[in-house]
Amino acid sequence: MDWVPIVFGTFKVVALLTAMFFAIKWHYDQGEKGGTRAVLLAGAKVAAIFVLALLCLGFVTFFLSRSLGLNLSY
Secondary structure, eight states: TTTTTHHHHHHHHHHHHHHOOOOOOOHHHHHHHHHHHHHHHHHHHHHHHHHHHHHHHHHHHHHHHHTTOOOOOO
């Protein structure tokens, strides 16, 4: 049973690296077709949505913890 985590861990790493390679290759090929301006605009939109979602999650967590009576002071 000592070999199970090693085999599954190795399979997971190989699968993720293969998926990352093909995802990067596909996005690079799409960028070559559509131009760099469209790729940069799409990347900026995704980054802005991510930051907005992160801020919303932070505010919801803060107000939920305050309403539950958790001590948030140092």
